[in-house]
Amino acid sequence: MSFHFDSWQAFLHMGGYGFFVWLAFGVSLLAVLATVYEGIWAKQQLIKAVNAQMARRQRIKQAKQREAATDELAISTEIHSQEVK
């Protein structure tokens, strides 16, 4: 078994069929790479989605805490104002 072509030019030329051979191999490679990329991209989207979901939970928790704090403040001022009366 040995290199079939005499030169790199001959390899690219493919005995006159270069355009068709390289077109077939090139487009196939692109199709495979696109599918590989889709898999990686979809995973990134999922990570983003879960981060957004976590941030939302965090915001809800903080909002509730803030609400509770203001409620407490309101109650204590109410008590205070009643005491003043």
Next chain:
Amino acid sequence: MWKWLHPYAKSESAYQLCKTLLPWFAISAILSLVIGTVWGLAFVPADYQQGDSVRIIYIHVPSAILSMGAYSAMAIAAFIGLVWQIRTAYMAMIAIAPVGAMMTFIALFTGAAWGKPMWGTWWVWDARLTSELVLLFMFMGVISLYKSFDDKLQAGKAAAVLAIIGVINLPIIHYSVEWWNTLHQGASISKFERPSIANEMLWPLLINLLGAGLLVGALTLKRLQNELLRREIHRPWAIKTLLKEGRS
């Protein structure tokens, strides 16, 4: 007897299994595809009739075989989902579909790029080419039907029925070159008793066939992982996995 298999229907175990298998599939796919393609492109002698255009065979035949293989695998997953009511099987089905569509596209495209110099035309409406085009439409049909339902269990059922009906196309593709007079040539390597192809051409072809199979496996594993996470994104295991992998 098959009871050991049952735990793998659980999403988390299925995910872990995919994760363990993926690197092996990916590495061996890349290795065999590189070896087979370089061997076929640069070291095999040219065909005495077709010259160097024959080198397209090293992707055309493996991708065509795997397009049908992927369809069979998808239909088997669909059947398992329908009969045993396993959600994970539907996810496997929809994970394979775009990979099979990609293989079918490659088979059709390389066929066109080979047909132009050899037959003088990119495309003819002969039985083999048309039935392979129908296979591409079947894959697309399964994907679109699955996408058109918001309830993914309903989506899985509907797409599974379509996938199983489409199996009728597989024997039509295979025997099309015998049943009809086609421009496409007959089988070259599936005649095991005496393959009508030279040995030095057969080896890189078989290596690329193996590589294409492993590639379909690797891409399906990756897509199945994504599908499992997508469907269970509110479950603790998926959140934990995604957060961990988002940090690294």
